[in-house]
Amino acid sequence: MSNKNKLERFAENKTFTNMFEYSFDRIKEEGFPMKGRWRQDFFKNDNPIVLELGCGKGEYTVGLAREHKDVNYIGVDIKGARMWVGLCAARNENLTNVAFIRTRIELIDNFFAEDEVDEIWVTFPDPQPSKPRKRLTAPNFLERYRNFLKKDGVVNLKTDSDLMYEFTVETAKEANYPIYYNYDNLYNNDDDLEVKKIRTYYEQIWLDKGLTIKYIRFGINKKN
Numbered sequence: 001m002s003n004k005n006k007l008e009r010f011a012e013n014k015t016f017t018n019m020f021e022y023s024f025d026r027i028k029e030e031g032f033p034m035k036g037r038w039r040q041d042f043f044k045n046d047n048p049i050v051l052e053l054g055c056g057k058g059e060y061t062v063g064l065a066r067e068h069k070d071v072n073y074i075g076v077d078i079k080g081a082r083m084w085v086g087l088c089a090a091r092n093e094n095l096t097n098v099a100f101i102r103t104r105i106e107l108i109d110n111f112f113a114e115d116e117v118d119e120i121w122v123t124f125p126d127p128q129p130s131k132p133r134k135r136l137t138a139p140n141f142l143e144r145y146r147n148f149l150k151k152d153g154v155v156n157l158k159t160d161s162d163l164m165y166e167f168t169v170e171t172a173k174e175a176n177y178p179i180y181y182n183y184d185n186l187y188n189n190d191d192d193l194e195v196k197k198i199r200t201y202y203e204q205i206w207l208d209k210g211l212t213i214k215y216i217r218f219g220i221n222k223k224n
Contacts, residue, residue: 009084013102016087018042020111021080021102027110036113042099043072048118051076053105053136054125056200058086058098063198064121065090065098076101076108105136112148120145120155124202127164137168139175142220151221154180158195158215160206165214172218181217188212 013019022032034041038049048071052061055075065073077083080102090098101111128134135141137157145155157168165184172179183189187196187207195215203213 006081009081013080013084013087016091016100018090018099019083019087019102020099022107022111024104024107027103027107032111035111036116038072038074038099038112038116043097045072047072047097049074049112049116050119050121051108051112051117052121052123053077053108054122055083055086055100056124057082058089058100059200060121060123060198061100062086062089062093062095062098063200065095066093067197069095069097072097072099074099074101076103076105078102078104105141106144109144109147114148115150117145117148118150118153120149120153121158122156123158123200124160125157125164127159127161127167129163132167135164135167137164137171139171142171142175146220149221152219153221154217154219156195156215156217158186158203158213160203160211160213162214165216168216172216175220177218177220179216179218181215183215185212186215 039046050064050071050073052075055061055077056079058075061073061075075083075086083100083102087100122136125136132138133140159165169182207213
């Protein structure tokens with residue numbers, strides 16, 4: 001993508017009413033005014049709130065919102081030019097249950113209050129081979145999520161990376177977190193799981209190349 005196209009997308013992003021952009025300096029200086037008030041002030045309903053962290057183009061966020069109009073979805077990523085795709089899709093389809101935050105995931109607990117979020121999705125994240133603390137299911141990140149995830153809330157990881165999957169399974173087991181689903185080859189079974197229904201563009205490419213998709217769903221606010 002050319003710099004011109006990126007700049008055009010960044011400019012259009014500022015026109016979306018469901019887009020919130022906060023740098024480290026801004027969030028620390030101003031705070032986030034809707035923290036604890038997403039349902040009242042933005043979504044105008046009492047429906048569950050689900051996050052997709054590292055949402056990229058927002059394909060999964062929008063796909064879930066399309067399927068579940070009675071759930072509120074928020075995609076989070078630092079790449080604003082990519083997020084523009086999801087913003088446009090949500091607007092074109094008049095999906096009022098979708099929002100996006102452009103920020104670093106390390107700042108995520110500045111945007112949500114205790115018990116405000118019901119569920120988290122992490123879909124095809126960078127496995128960070130040499131930087132385990134930067135993996136979005138590393139213990140230091142899970143501790144951040146615990147600050148705002150409900151007691152019965154869950155974290156979902158969908159990935160093509162053996163490293164990311166095995167690391168997450170081991171992290172959950174070591175912390176004695178309850179594991180509700182655990183598949184090292186998601187599509188190699190007849191189980192009727194909703195997680196199979198939405199496939200992103202790149203996920204389909206990986207499947208066509210014969211790569212296996214892994215999936216784990218686990219809780220982090222209660223122990224076995």
